[in-house]
Amino acid sequence: MSGIKAKLHCLAFAFVMMATLPCQASASEKVYSLAVVPNLPAVTLHKNWTPVVDYLYRQAGVKIELKLYDKITTFLEEAKGDDVDFVYAAPNMFYLAYQKQKYIPLVRGSNMLRGQVFVRKDSPYSQVKDLKGKTIAIVGPKNVCSVITRQALLSGQQIDFNVSFSGSTINVAKSVLVGKADAGATLDSSMIDDFPEMQKEFRVLMKTQEVAPHPLAAHPRVPKKVRDAVTTALLSLGGTEQGRKMLKAVKLDTPVRADFQRDYAFFARVDFDLLDKQQPK
Structure with a gap:
């Protein structure tokens, strides 16, 4: 009997070990x-990014957990900290995080961004200099369109002006249309892609x-x-119609390899302290 019991104990032990192996591998x-x-x-x-991270696990074997935020300030604090492995950020926010952690840009979309300043078609202002001391509506203080247009106005054109934070591109356009702001600043692609019917109401200065x-x-x-595997997988994702839809949802349309010096060194010339001091009046 002792021999039979010993065999049963061994079998039971082996069964327990086999049952725990998948959990141990997962852990x-x-x-x-x-x-x-x-x-x-x-x-x-979460809806847009989940298919992408699931694809990266299947294609590259890289398991990724999303970290989502309700405030840009919270996102920036974490991105600047030491607990984040990958980050997807607006170029100006990426640069601020890069200064702290030296993130390596892997992939970006091909569609370049450009800010624009516009007025109503019947506005008396015909050039940017005319906006000195006037109110310009922008989406928010940390949006990329806000950063690059205000940098161009304050440092490039060297004019002082008031800002009004409107919260969205459509609200910027409405503020200009109803006369709450003398001009508006948005990404030109936002107006073209999202509100093409409104373009005829404005003049770009x-x-x-x-x-x-x-x-x-x-x-x-x-x-x-791991970085190379993620890069290769994302670049190959653009090869199928479904993949292109997934990339479009997360704004990585027609992805290309990113390069810090070529793509983001521009922001070293931006006076972020000056922009932070500019408050709505």
């Missing part, structure tokens, strides 16, 4: 975090230089083989 699997800028509601970002769009970047501690 030991490295999970990377991806902080996503809150440019849309968290529920929308100035356009900024183009800047590269939001990158997906990795913390330097992420192993190179």
Whole structure:
């Protein structure tokens, strides 16, 4: 009997070990975090990004957990900290995080960004200099369109003006239309793509230089083989119709390899302290 009992004990032990192996493998699997800028509601970002991170796991074997935020300030604090492995941010926010953590940009979309300043068609203002001391409506203080247009106006054109934060592109346009603001500043692509019917109501006084769009970047501690696997997988995702839809949803349309010096060194010339001091009047 003792021999039979011993065999039964061995079988039971082997069964327990086999049952726990998948859990142990799952527990030991490295999970990377991806902080996503809150440019849309968290529920929308989760819906848009989940197919992409699931694809990266299937295609590249890289397990990624999304980190979503309700405030840009919270996102920036975490991106500047040491707990985020991957980050997807507006170019100006990426640069601020890069200064702290030296993130390596991996992939970005091909559609360049450019700010514009516009007035109503019947406005008496015909050039940017005419907006000195006037009120310009912008989406918010940290949006990329706000940063690049205000930088161009304050440093390039060297004019002082008042700002009004409107919260969205459509609200900027409405503020100009109803006369609450003398001019508006948005991304030119936002007006073209989202509100083409409103373009006929405005005259553009100035356009900024183009800047590269939001990158997906990795913390330097992420192993190179993991960074390369993510890059290759995202670049290949554009090869199918379904993949292109997934990339469009997260604004990585027609992805290309990103390069810090080529794409984001521009922001070293931006006076962020000056912009932070400019408050609505």
